[in-house]
Amino acid sequence: MALGVFDQDVSPRFCIKFPQLYQxxxxxVLFSWKRILSWMFNGVCNAIVIFFFCTSVLxxxxxxxxxxxxxxxxxxxxxxxxxxxVVNCQMALSVSYFTLIQHIIVWGSILLxxxxxxxxxxxxxxxxTTAYKVFLEVCxxxxxxxxxxxxxxxxxxxxxxxxxxxxxxxFPMYHQMIQWKRLKSNSDDPENRPIxxxxxxxxxxxR
Amino acid sequence: MSSNAAASSSGxxxxxxxxxxxxNSKRPKYSRFTQQELPACKPILTxxxxxxxxxxxxxxFIPIGVASLLASRDVVEIVDRYETECIPEPLRGDKVGFIxxxxxKTCERKITVPKRMKSPIYVYYQLxxxxxxHRRYVKSRSDAQLKSLKEENETKSCDPEGxxxxxxxxxxxxxxxxxxxxxxxxxxxxxxxxxxxxxxxWKSDRDGKFGKKVFPKxxxxxxxxxxxxxxxxxxxxxxxxLIVWMRTAALPTxxxxxxxxxxxxxxxxxxxxxxxxxxxxxxxxxxxKLVLSTTSWLGGKNDFLGIAYxxxxxxxxxxxxxxxxxxxxxxRKLGDPSYLxxxxxxxxx
Numbered sequence: 257m258a259l260g261v262f263d264q265d266v267s268p269r270f271c272i273k274f275p276q277l278y279q280x281x282x283x284x285v286l287f288s289w290k291r292i293l294s295w296m297f298n299g300v301c302n303a304i305v306i307f308f309f310c311t312s313v314l315x316x317x318x319x320x321x322x323x324x325x326x327x328x329x330x331x332x333x334x335x336x337x338x339x340x341x342v343v344n345c346q347m348a349l350s351v352s353y354f355t356l357i358q359h360i361i362v363w364g365s366i367l368l369x370x371x372x373x374x375x376x377x378x379x380x381x382x383x384x385t386t387a388y389k390v391f392l393e394v395c396x397x398x399x400x401x402x403x404x405x406x407x408x409x410x411x412x413x414x415x416x417x418x419x420x421x422x423x424x425x426x427f428p429m430y431h432q433m434i435q436w437k438r439l440k441s442n443s444d445d446p447e448n449r450p451i452x453x454x455x456x457x458x459x460x461x462x463r
Numbered sequence: 464m465s466s467n468a469a470a471s472s473s474g475x476x477x478x479x480x481x482x483x484x485x486x487n488s489k490r491p492k493y494s495r496f497t498q499q500e501l502p503a504c505k506p507i508l509t510x511x512x513x514x515x516x517x518x519x520x521x522x523x524f525i526p527i528g529v530a531s532l533l534a535s536r537d538v539v540e541i542v543d544r545y546e547t548e549c550i551p552e553p554l555r556g557d558k559v560g561f562i563x564x565x566x567x568k569t570c571e572r573k574i575t576v577p578k579r580m581k582s583p584i585y586v587y588y589q590l591x592x593x594x595x596x597h598r599r600y601v602k603s604r605s606d607a608q609l610k611s612l613k614e615e616n617e618t619k620s621c622d623p624e625g626x627x628x629x630x631x632x633x634x635x636x637x638x639x640x641x642x643x644x645x646x647x648x649x650x651x652x653x654x655x656x657x658x659x660x661x662x663x664x665w666k667s668d669r670d671g672k673f674g675k676k677v678f679p680k681x682x683x684x685x686x687x688x689x690x691x692x693x694x695x696x697x698x699x700x701x702x703x704x705l706i707v708w709m710r711t712a713a714l715p716t717x718x719x720x721x722x723x724x725x726x727x728x729x730x731x732x733x734x735x736x737x738x739x740x741x742x743x744x745x746x747x748x749x750x751x752k753l754v755l756s757t758t759s760w761l762g763g764k765n766d767f768l769g770i771a772y773x774x775x776x777x778x779x780x781x782x783x784x785x786x787x788x789x790x791x792x793x794x795r796k797l798g799d800p801s802y803l804x805x806x807x808x809x810x811x812x
Contacts, residue, residue, distance in 0.1 A: 309771065316589060316718045317540075317763025318756065323585035323720060324665070328596060331713040354506065381606060381671050389667040400762050403527065407768070410520055411775055418782065421513040425790070435507050 302346070302412040306338045309411065313404050320398045329386040333373065333395055338408040340369045345409055349417060510790040517783035524776030532769025534759040539580045542589070545572055546751035549740040558745035572736040572753070580728040580757050586658060587718040588645060591750035595638075595712040603637035604709065609699060610674045624685075633680040634699065638709050640683070644691025647721065647738045647753060656734070658722035664706035673700040690742065718754055 314326040314334060348362045373391040381388045395401045424432055506512070547555065549570035554561045562568075594600070605621050607614040608631070618625030621635035649656040679693040679702070693702060700706075707719050728734070736753065744751055756763050 311714065312767045313765065313771070315714075315765055315767070316716055317538075317765045318585065318758050319762040321758050321760055321762065323583070323723070323756075323758050323763075325587070325718050325720065326713060327710045327717075328601065328713045329710075381610065385606060388671055389665075393665060393667050398762075399760060400768065403531065403761075403768060403772075406527075407524075407771055407775065410524070411771070414775070414778070417516070421508050421786070424508040425510065425513075426793075 298416055301415060302342055305412040306335060306342060306408050309408050310335045310338060310404060313400065313407070319400045324394075329390050330394055333387070333390050334401055334404055337369065337373075337395075337401075338405055338412075340366060341405055341409045342412045345413055346416065349413060349420065510786065514783050514786050514790075517779045517786065521776040521780035521783065524772045524779065528769050528772030528774075528776055530769075531761055531772060532766060534761040535764055535766050535769055537759050538757050538764040539576075539578045540754065540756040540764045541574050541576065542752050542754050543572060543574050543736075544750060544752045545570065545738065545740070546744055546749075548572070549738065559743065562741070562743045562745055568740045570738050570740050572738060574734050574736065574755070576728045576730055576732040576734065578730050580755070582723075582725045582727050583659075583757075584724040584728060585756050585758065586647065586649075586721045586724060587754040587756065588643060588647075588721050589716070589718040589750075589752040589754050590643075590744065591716045591752070592747060593712075593717070593744065593749050594715050595717065596714065600637050601711050604639065605635050606672065609634055609672060609677065609709075612674065612676050615677075615680075624689075627681055627685045630681050632682055632684075633677060634682070634705065634709075637689070638711060639705065640689040642690035642693070642705060642708050643719070643742050645739055645742045645751065647736055649724065650735045650737075651728070651732055656724050656726065659725055660703060660722040662703075663720045663722060664703045665710070668706050668710065669700050669703075673702075673706055674698065675700050724755070 310331065314331055316325065318324055319326050319330070344362045344365050348358075351358055370391070373387070376384050377387050377389050377391050378384075379388075423429075428436065547558075549568075549572075550558055550561055554566075603621055603624065605614075605617050605619075605625075607617040608621075615633060616631050618631050618635045621632070621637075624632060624637055624640045625635045626632060647658070649658065675698050677699045678697070679695050679699070682695075683689070683692045691704075693705060704721075712719070734755075738753070740751075742751065761768070
């Protein structure tokens with residue numbers, strides 16, 4: 257929610273300069289079924305990557321130097337940590353306007369998860385049952401725990417990153433074109449190379 | 464609304480009413496936060512960023528992949544499947560009958576060490592097709608009972624293995640009831656190899672979950688025996704086999720630590736194993752394996768991590784190269800509105 261409120265793909269100055277941006281809302285390009293289903297597909301792919309990578313890496317063999325093997329709580333903790341990291345990094349990748357608040361929320365969520373694991377695991381076993389000391393004693397010092405998280409985060413986000421890079425470069429949407437303009441030119445100079453507005457309005461009137 | 468106007472006219476913090484004296488202005492107080500003008504960085508996926516990101520990922524991942532694969536290759540692992548071999552040939556027609564009978568269950572096995580194994584060498588038993596992650600099985604335990612003597616009668620969550628003959632079973636529940644009870648002893652050149660069975664469980668379990676003053680009581684005394692028995696004079700926090708077994712596994716194929724051999728094994732050593740094949744996995748078609756394994760800094764033998772890192776790193780390197788070529792060959796047109804989807808498709812979408 258905080259990310260939705262504070263994100264800004266194009267600054268207010270540019271919004272006024274390029275009224276064609278409003279067409280993005282009128283034409284429903286941002287919330288079309290195609291986009292919604294592709295986000296859902298992205299979520300399903302991430303889930304598949306998380307599950308299969310975690311179970312294949314943490315298989316029957318020992319996961320730490322001391323010969324200990326993986327049980328229910330270790331696998332669960334590892335998978336949930338992967339989910340927390342993937343979701344937050346996915347948000348970091350899709351946001352185009354990074355204020356301090358965004359940073360606090362994204363990295364803070366991840367930190368909060370570890371604080372929770374630490375605090376809940378330190379409570380007596382009556383309350384924490386299977387999570388008792390699971391992070392502190394078991395996962396924190398296991399290199400394979402951290403390596404699995406690193407692998408899963410990058411593997412899960414690779415398709416999305418690829419898609420963003422290709423669409424930004426070769427199939428940019430209007431607000432993305434304006435972001436390019438802002439980058440290439442001096443954004444404070446209003447005289448600088450306007451996108452030809454006359455031909456666009458003519459074509460729109462024709463419709 | 465009126466309070467805002469009052470604040471702006473009295474506080475005078477923003478640029479709201481500097482020139483003309485406009486009273487009762489409904490304009491909200493200006494702040495960078497409410498006008499969303501906070502200092503921000505606005506990253507865009509330029510070609511430079513994309514290619515650098517891919518190269519950075521491949522530079523990090525490929526060495527990690529190589530290191531992980533080398534660590535996994537360093538580990539020496541011997542796996543010996545014995546559940547069928549350890550039943551005498553003529554009796555293999557009725558395996559369940561054999562295992563439930565009082566016949567002699569001792570079995571002699573022989574394994575050869577392929578490479579030098581440095582101590583400590585971990586001895587595991589591996590079970591296949593054993594669903595320790597079944598929901599009712601996982602819930603069938605009483606943590607309160609395991610921890611303290613006073614809560615001996617807390618057996619509600621352990622049904623049907625909660626009480627026997629009207630008295631509570633300690634430890635109760637299906638997990639404890641199905642305790643694994645095959646035993647192994649090792650010898651090399653007619654010399655016994657000691658197996659250290661201390662500290663095979665997690666310290667937090669020994670100290671936090673299993674009580675010092677709780678002793679097994681009324682255990683496996685019912686009609687249906689599910690697994691091993693327990694020595695009633697040893698408190699639960701020292702029954703390490705039970706503690707290891709009670710940490711339920713996540714997947715149907717799992718290993719559990721049996722003990723450690725603290726001498727080195729040389730290549731081509733022949734290890735004789737005398738095992739007691741008591742545990743019944745035949746009713747559900749499970750497999751039993753004995754595993755001897757060394758460990759590396761990463762753990763046991765599993766090539767997947769190394770291969771996955773190398774694959775992702777290699778893929779990123781390939782993508783970095785392809786993107787570089789594409790960006791050089793096909794430069795993008797800047798801001799041409801005919802690319803807009805609603806202009807490209809005049810009939811609507």
